[in-house]
Amino acid sequence: MRGKRRHESSAAKLRLFNQSRESFMxxxxxxxxxxxxxxxxxxxxxxxxxxxxxxxxxxxxxxxxxxxxxxxxxxxxxxxxxxxxxxxxxxxxxxxxxxxxxxxxxxxxxxxxxxxxxxxxxxxxxxxxxxxxxxxxxxxxxxxxxxxxxxxxxxxxxxxxxxxxxxxxxxxxxxxxxxxxxxxxxxKPGRDWLAAGIESGVAHVGPASSEQYTPQLLNYDISGVINFSKGCYTGQEVVARMHFRGKPKKRLFLFNGEAEFTADSRVCARSGISPEKGEPVLAHVNRSRGGNLALAVANIEAVAEGRSWYLDGRAEALLQAAPLAYECIAAND
CATH class of the missing domain: 3.30.1360.120 (Probable tRNA modification gtpase trme; domain 1)
Known part of the structure; x- marks a missing residue:
């Protein structure tokens, strides 16, 4: 009887352990x-x-x-x-x-x-x-x-x-x-799910952005989307030439700020003379803590120089820009 009770107690503890762990999923x-x-x-x-x-x-x-x-x-x-x-x-x-x-x-x-x-x-x-x-x-x-x-x-x-x-x-x-x-x-996807995708630098192309961006602008050439070792495919010559011979002026960056993003938001960098033309936000999530996140294409030099960023039409909505690190850099293996 004592052994049976010990077994039941252990089983109960295991169930509680699994329930507590599954709460993280x-x-x-x-x-x-x-x-x-x-x-x-x-x-x-x-x-x-x-x-x-x-x-x-x-x-x-x-x-x-x-x-x-x-x-x-x-x-x-x-x-x-x-x-x-x-x-x-x-x-x-x-x-x-x-x-x-x-x-x-x-x-x-x-x-x-x-x-x-x-x-x-x-x-x-x-x-x-x-x-x-x-x-x-x-x-x-x-x-x-x-x-x-x-x-x-x-x-x-x-x-x-x-x-x-x-x-x-x-x-x-x-x-x-x-x-x-x-x-x-x-x-539907929750804020944590959307934030995980954005922080991973995943920018998807939808109807509004189709045929508007090169792979370089979306970081597809450094995130594993483009394979530079395979044979020809439609557009391959242009994509390869931009990667091996060109030097990109813009890339996809992660933006963080307290102001709320919308599907129509555009990010701008302050210049010494006048505001630059804003770039559309390609993905965003507004969170209750940790700052709101967005992906947008931006000028590489402007980010490197540490320029101030803001939402178009809202000069007080300041943003921070940061480069993206990818888990899967190469697609050539």
């Missing part, structure tokens, strides 16, 4: 993304000739960030590419799936490939320092490093920069088991 629904499925006998070969990442490196244990560029070397769309069975799945920003399909379709005439929208029943974002306990019930091997992934017949788990994980549910039949495993989740 935050789970969010991510309904804002869109997906494009590419399949067919020539799917991988076709994508290799159209996108900036090296599709030869794609596997069920490795996802790839990438971009589609136009002939002038400007970014049409960015994406994360995962292999699910025999198909390739591209996750992109909201409003960009049809743009990707339309762009790629122009080059797919002579390839045995099919492009179509894919709508996963559920996409979850997982943030925190105790996701292993829950996720090992779904996958025998968890992604340990950025860009690693794990795939089953019904789900895809991807490790992202900033301590984030994404779980793509490919079959609605597993949704109830996910609800049982995670309990309730937030219906």
């Amino acid at each position: 935050q789970v969010y629904a991510l309904p804002e993304h869109e997906f494009v499925q590419v399949d067919g006998p020539d799917a991988r070969k076709f994508l290799q000739g159209q996108v900036s990442c090296n599709v030869d490196l794609l596997s069920e244990t490795r996802s790839l960030p990438g971009a589609i560029c136009n002939l002038k070397g400007r970014v049409v769309a960015d994406f994360r590419l995962a292999q699910t069975g025999d198909a390739c799945l591209l996750q992109t920003a909201g409003g960009m799936a049809e743009k990707i399909i339309g762009t790629l379709s122009r080059y797919a005439v002579f390839s045995r490939v099919e492009l179509r929208r894919f709508e996963p029943p559920l996409v979850l974002g997982i943030l925190g320092d105790d996701f292993e306990t829950a996720l090992t019930r779904l996958f025998p091997r968890l992604p340990a490093a950025v860009n690693e992934s794990a795939v089953s017949a019904q789900m895809c788990l991807l490790r992202l920069p900033g301590g984030r994980q994404e779980l793509w549910c490919l079959d609605e039949a597993v949704t109830p088991s996910l609800r049982e495993l995670f309990g309730e989740w937030q219906s």
Whole structure:
């Protein structure tokens, strides 16, 4: 009897320990993304000739960030590419799936490939320092490093920069088991999730910014989105020339301040004569503590000189600019 009580007491303590640890895990629904499925006998070969990442490196244990560029070397769309069975799945920003399909379709005439929208029943974002306990019930091997992934017949788990994980549910039949495993989740990304992405320097291209930026401006050339060792793809010559021969005057920077950002915010640097033209904010999050964050393209020299920054039209809304450090610098291995 005494041994049984000791066992029950230990089990109770273990349950309390797991509950307390699981409280550090935050789970969010991510309904804002869109997906494009590419399949067919020539799917991988076709994508290799159209996108900036090296599709030869794609596997069920490795996802790839990438971009589609136009002939002038400007970014049409960015994406994360995962292999699910025999198909390739591209996750992109909201409003960009049809743009990707339309762009790629122009080059797919002579390839045995099919492009179509894919709508996963559920996409979850997982943030925190105790996701292993829950996720090992779904996958025998968890992604340990950025860009690693794990795939089953019904789900895809991807490790992202900033301590984030994404779980793509490919079959609605597993949704109830996910609800049982995670309990309730937030219906949209929370501030912590958005802040983790912004601090990681992740700037996505949406309908308003499509074909407006070069990869250099968005730091795609130093964050693993562009692979400079692969063969040709649309816009590759321009992108490579800018990287190897050009010296960028502007790059993506992290901005921090107490003033609230909006989707229409622009950041400006004070000059000695007159305010410079503001640059649009590409991503932002307003937080209750720790300062509000945003990503915007800015003049490299202005940041290095320590110039004062502010929100356009609000001279009192001062900002601090800082360079971004990336977890995945090279995409050439």
